[in-house]
Amino acid sequence: xxxxxxxxxxxxxxxxxxxxxxxxxxxxxxxxxxxxxxxxxxxxxxxxxxxxxxxxxxxxxxxxxxxxxxxxxxxxxxxxxxxxxxxxxxxxxxxxxxxxxxxxxxxxxxxxxxxxxxxxxxxxxxxxxxxxxxxxxxxxxxxxxxxxxxxxxxxxxxxxxxxxxxxxxxxxxxxxxxxxxxxxxxxxxxxxx
Amino acid sequence: xxxxxxxxxxxxxxxxxxxxxxxxxxxxxxxxxxxxxxxxxxxxxxxxxxxxxxxxxxxxxxxxxxxxxxxxxxxxxxxxxxxxxxxxxxxxxxxxxxxxxxxxxxxxxxxxxxxxxxxxxxxxxxxxxxxxxxxxxxxxxxxxxxxxxxxxxxxxxxxxxxxxxxxxxxxxxxxxxxxxxxxxxxxxxxxxxxxxxxxxxxxxxxxxxxxxxxxxxxxxxxxxxxxxxxxxxxxxxxxxxxxxxxxxxxxxxxxxxxxxxxxxxxxxxxxxxxxxxxxxxxxxxxxxxxxxxxxxxxxxxxxxxxxxxxxxxxxxxxxxxxxxxxxxxxxxxxxxxxxxxxxxxxxxxxxxxxxxxxxxxxxxxxxxxxxxxxxxxxxxxxxxxxxxxxxxxxxxxxxxxxxxxxxxx
Numbered sequence: 001x002x003x004x005x006x007x008x009x010x011x012x013x014x015x016x017x018x019x020x021x022x023x024x025x026x027x028x029x030x031x032x033x034x035x036x037x038x039x040x041x042x043x044x045x046x047x048x049x050x051x052x053x054x055x056x057x058x059x060x061x062x063x064x065x066x067x068x069x070x071x072x073x074x075x076x077x078x079x080x081x082x083x084x085x086x087x088x089x090x091x092x093x094x095x096x097x098x099x100x101x102x103x104x105x106x107x108x109x110x111x112x113x114x115x116x117x118x119x120x121x122x123x124x125x126x127x128x129x130x131x132x133x134x135x136x137x138x139x140x141x142x143x144x145x146x147x148x149x150x151x152x153x154x155x156x157x158x159x160x161x162x163x164x165x166x167x168x169x170x171x172x173x174x175x176x177x178x179x180x181x182x183x184x185x186x187x188x189x190x191x192x193x
Numbered sequence: 194x195x196x197x198x199x200x201x202x203x204x205x206x207x208x209x210x211x212x213x214x215x216x217x218x219x220x221x222x223x224x225x226x227x228x229x230x231x232x233x234x235x236x237x238x239x240x241x242x243x244x245x246x247x248x249x250x251x252x253x254x255x256x257x258x259x260x261x262x263x264x265x266x267x268x269x270x271x272x273x274x275x276x277x278x279x280x281x282x283x284x285x286x287x288x289x290x291x292x293x294x295x296x297x298x299x300x301x302x303x304x305x306x307x308x309x310x311x312x313x314x315x316x317x318x319x320x321x322x323x324x325x326x327x328x329x330x331x332x333x334x335x336x337x338x339x340x341x342x343x344x345x346x347x348x349x350x351x352x353x354x355x356x357x358x359x360x361x362x363x364x365x366x367x368x369x370x371x372x373x374x375x376x377x378x379x380x381x382x383x384x385x386x387x388x389x390x391x392x393x394x395x396x397x398x399x400x401x402x403x404x405x406x407x408x409x410x411x412x413x414x415x416x417x418x419x420x421x422x423x424x425x426x427x428x429x430x431x432x433x434x435x436x437x438x439x440x441x442x443x444x445x446x447x448x449x450x451x452x453x454x455x456x457x458x459x460x461x462x463x464x465x466x467x468x469x470x471x472x473x474x475x476x477x478x479x480x481x482x483x484x485x486x487x488x489x490x491x492x493x494x495x496x497x498x499x500x501x502x503x504x505x506x507x508x509x510x511x512x513x514x515x516x517x518x519x520x521x522x523x524x525x526x527x528x529x530x531x532x533x534x535x536x537x538x539x540x541x542x543x544x545x546x547x548x549x550x551x552x553x554x555x556x557x558x559x560x561x562x563x564x565x566x567x568x569x570x571x572x573x574x575x576x577x578x579x580x581x582x583x584x585x586x587x588x589x590x591x592x593x594x595x596x597x598x599x600x601x602x
Contacts, residue, residue, distance in 0.1 A: 032251070072422065145247065
């Protein structure tokens with residue numbers, strides 16, 4: 001995006017109006033990415049604002065010839081989201097062993113409040129995605145919502161490309177199972193009536 | 194072609210198959226109704242997931258508090274050095290640290306009741322015994338003594354608090370891959386409690402690949418992640434580490450050198466079968482006033498790390514000439530299944546990085562001694578002897594000037 005490159009260059013030289021332009025262009029998308037990962041509006045806002053602040057403050061660390069700005073910004077956002085969830089769910093869980101084949105990839109942590117309190121109105125897909133364990137939820141949001149390539153996802157998540165691919169595939173399989181069970185449940189309820 | 198399995202179908206709709214696989218599936222789908230309808234159903238589910246997520250996420254707006262104006266104070270406070278915390282993050286960090294500090298203090302008292310610990314106890318458990326790794330204690334100065342001239346032996350006092358790396362490296366036959374294991378004896382030399390550690394993963398900055406596995410502290414697995422596109426390794430400490438506390442951080446790593454990439458002015462790469470390794474392993478980030486110094490590097494790489502000690506065991510092909518800023522303190526040849534390799538141990542410190550270069554082409558050696566330092570200049574062949582001589586002369590002159598101005602190197 002030509003404008004963005006110019007804004008970045010100008011902000012790297014200290015023009016605060018360029019910083020504002022960068023902020024405005026990425027405010028909503030960053031918030032939404034955080035919301036997809038955290039399912040809580042206040043947390044998402046805090047994390048997004050934090051990520052945008054960090055990116056703007058450290059803009060000189062960003063090299064436009066070597067990476068896309070959104071990829072960098074999303075890497076920061078995902079990292080902050082992980083921090084946020086970690087702090088809320090002490091003691092933290094181990095990150096090892098999540099990719100063991102045949103392992104359960106759904107999460108038995110309590111669901112974030114926004115999902116449980118408005119259960120009737122939130123879609124089943126949303127609930128099913130939020131039930132996935134962190135690496136799989138991240139993979140789904142980054143692929144199905146943000147539309148990142150696997151290469152970008154690998155950068156953002158800090159994993160190899162094949163890992164990013166397998167997380168998306170496994171998440172899809174789990175969602176498919178979850179969603180077809182939900183459909184079955186509704187079907188039975190209809191019968192009981 | 195046989196019908197699509199679930200796995201193949203999954204790969205197909207997610208575009209993770211090779212072009213060849215994809216083409217052959219396309220051919221099958223053109224002919225097979227049942228596979229075609231299964232594929233369409235799967236793609237429908239994908240669309241459903243995408244649309245539901247979109248509807249859900251787009252329905253939410255950030256509040257009016259999320260403005261650029263709220264960000265400007267941080268932008269004005271911006272300096273070259275490191276992170277900017279917003280008030281909320283600082284408060285929540287302090288709150289969490291207070292809780293962890295209480296737990297850590299209790300744990301500390303409990304552990305203190307137990308038997309004398311030979312290496313000192315800490316809330317992070319007994320420090321890993323390095324005798325298993327190198328046959329001597331962390332602070333034993335013997336390996337480093339021959340690397341320092343007599344008047345500088347006092348520098349070994351730094352062993353009490355400086356970072357100490359014990360590394361095991363295996364160089365692949367093609368000199369493009371390094372499998373490593375590193376133990377770092379870390380001391381919190383700041384006056385603040387620490388909740389995380391940062392390591393430079395510099396090869397990732399110049400398109401080589403440095404991957405990390407199995408991070409643990411005193412033998413216990415810990416949470417970690419890569420940040421900033423693999424530029425740093427960030428480790429979350431299980432408890433706040435008090436000033437003066439020590440522990441051992443271990444990890445496995447694999448460095449894969451990519452192409453003829455010369456990274457950092459030719460100091461990290463394999464160029465015409467000469468391997469150069471500088472900043473090639475996870476290096477502890479320097480600390481400034483209790484904060485990790487994560488400033489970007491623009492010119493030169495001088496202030497990345499604090500002065501450290503290194504003991505490095507290198508398993509490499511034989512024959513191979515290995516040169517390093519560490520002194521060779523042990524050498525052995527090991528033959529396994531009729532393949533002979535060399536195993537050498539190098540020790541360096543205090544230095545701000547560990548460097549090594551290796552090649553089968555260091556054939557010609559010429560030397561000169563200045564003060565208490567011997568300079569060796571290596572060249573691939575005799576016809577390059579003049580260049581090697583020039584390099585030697587320049588280095589010798591520089592060293593003479595250094596000795597005159599600053600004292601013996």
